[in-house]
Amino acid sequence: MRSRLTQLAKEPLVQCFLIGACIYGAYALYGAPGEEVSDKTILVDAGRIESFIGEWERRWKRPPTRQELDGVIGAFVREDILYRQAVAMGLGEDDPITRRRLAQKLEFLTNDIALFREPVEGELQQYFQDNQELYREPGLITFSQVFLDPDKRDAATLADARELLARLKSAGDPDGATLDAGDSFMLQSYYREVSESDIRRQLGSGFSEAVMQLAPGRWHGPVLSGYGVHLVYVYERREAPSPLFDNVRQYVLQNWQREQQELFNVKFYEGLKSRYEIIIAEPPADRLIDGPADTKIEAGSDAGEKPAS
Template sequence: MNKPLRWLRHPVLHFVLIGVALYGASLLWSPSVPEQPPAQREPVVISAARIETMQADFTQRWGTRPTPEQLSALIAQAVDEELLYREARLLALDFEDSSVRRRLVEKMRAVSDRPGRSPDELVREAHALGLDDDIVIRRLLMEKMRLVLAQDPMAPPLTETDLRDYLHRHRDRFEQPAELTFSHIFLSKSAHGADLEGDAQTMLTQLRARSTPLSVALEWSDPFLLGQQIRAYSQNRLTARFGKSFAEQVFTLQPGNWSPPIASPYGLHLVWVEEKTAPRLPDLATVWRQVAEGAQKARADAQLAQGMTALRKRYEIRIDGRTDPSARATALTSPLRP
């Protein structure tokens, strides 16, 4: 390696540059820093030709032209990607990036007719030829810029209160479903044949008339593969084992009485519900990791959105020769569907 350039690879220098990048990004959302006028940066222009290409690509992928709302989202996404790429360049996020370097070396080796040159030489020539303006490199830099914007070095650590608040605000994601524990007397089709329904009604009458203890009643059951007690089953789990109709009927029962005969694919069942629990949130300790990850991602997403809003204010945005406020909408991060 060229000795004068060896210092460029020093870890201390990389650490400093990362700090500079984070500091530069932090200026985007710092209320104490005056806004930089858009005129100091080149406008972001989305031409009519590019919009037509977006529409054609969308049509080819989904088989229909985008709606006005979908087209606005496509334009907003294109604007955001251009902003991310430009800021990544300004913050030199490509400096000594191993993925960017590898991409440039690969491109140069594909087009060069001079074998034996070092990777450093290939990278320098690639920059000189403008080969660093590449779709793969653009994507790498945009993702790095998103990561920079999503970080807030001044944010305090998440507290238990923060996690409990997140758990309750997203209870639909963590809530444990209602569960049922029940015992049942099983009457099989093969054992009872044509008398199946009559035998089930006769047995039910005897159970209710004699107030037969549960332990005794279960001795009347035909053998059943899953046993006579079904413990802590959700409705979905019960559906998977016994079928939808059986699960729906059993979940309408209340504890403390024998049910009428309920059909399943196996035969008939007389059901005694022992316990029924309502939907509930788990203890935070049991889902701590998932909640912490979700809360941290929500914080990062909010920080990224704030950073993108600040970025859009720093550029003049032109859509087909005119400023289009709809282009300042937050771009979609998931695939667009018709």
């Protein structure tokens, strides 16, 4: 009997029913009996749009683009829907100070509900197969580099690099003499079995990305870094073996659960949103600028947040 119940609990249909029951139970627990959200209209009028634009201008010292303004409006609508649902469920009083916290509280609740579902047989393995690159160890490379200093060589740096590259190719495999052919450099000339992230920390992302693409057994260049110009000889580049599921299962489960939370939250929010009539006034064109959005808009942020660089 117990094994039968366990088997049933793994069925997607049963899990959906249980998730729905959790939502209903949470509403019954936190919401007042018979309580409904009284106002099913969310009005984003011209005055509110003007306040969004004004707040954006104060924060970013420029008007928003239409895409950025749409992001702010979408974040406001999402927050308001979640806030009203939180109030209807009795998660807090109708206080402007707690509005944002209540919307977040409802999101935390849905996150917990999403974690209720465990992956069915084979589901986690399939997720692993679809996302193997997330769990692969970084490839390793062994190389030497000769540095040319643009502060010393000025406009002749690239021409000098091409001339030296031709000589190095003629010489073949690098030795101490060829590695000393360039200018003095604060970092080492020889790197043994380092990953792209190791190289990036010392020589920057542009250099590391370029070097990881170079073929072994020959000289390459010029390769640029923040320091100057480099000529690079790759001895060996070794790709990491494919990861084994059993070795990374815990990480796969964590990523799968995170994705399930995101999917559940989207469906939950869209279901709530469908219960509202949302009216948004057309923003004045002369209060916007042209161009794509270069800020990240989220619920709980009135005027956006600059993405991490």
